Amino acid sequence: MLIVASIMSAVYASFAFSLSTRVHATVAEIERIVQESAGLEVVDAFYIDSNNTVVVCLYLREEVRVSVVRVYVDNVPVDPGNYISGFNYPLIPEEINCIRFVVSLAPGVHHLTIVTDGGAVYEASLVA
Numbered sequence: 001m002l003i004v005a006s007i008m009s010a011v012y013a014s015f016a017f018s019l020s021t022r023v024h025a026t027v028a029e030i031e032r033i034v035q036e037s038a039g040l041e042v043v044d045a046f047y048i049d050s051n052n053t054v055v056v057c058l059y060l061r062e063e064v065r066v067s068v069v070r071v072y073v074d075n076v077p078v079d080p081g082n083y084i085s086g087f088n089y090p091l092i093p094e095e096i097n098c099i100r101f102v103v104s105l106a107p108g109v110h111h112l113t114i115v116t117d118g119g120a121v122y123e124a125s126l127v128a
Helices: 002-036
Strands: 039-049 053-060 068-073 083-085 095-103 109-116 119-128
Touching: 039 109, 039 119, 053 068, 053 109, 053 119, 068 095
Parallel strands: none
Antiparallel strands: 039 053, 053 095, 068 109, 083 095, 109 119
């Protein structure tokens, strides 16, 4: 009887862990979809040559909590130590919000990828 109880406890614990993992993944996916449908738009992006600063201006149409947590330039992650402002703080809906970071860019067109705390991904081009 004790062996059966032990086996059943192990099966239950395994099932509970598996279910918890699936629920967490589903909630994360719903968060990403909600953020992507919130209407975040890149309204401007420019590069300041004199101090290697990139400024990206974003507009959030909906009342949804969205924070920018990561940015990539040409598919290379920007070191968080180079983030100047606007990261990890909720964007203000219906206002222009800007993020700023330092990165050295060669002249030309560069691809920006902006990632939110919910995993939503937004892309833009930047001319340096």
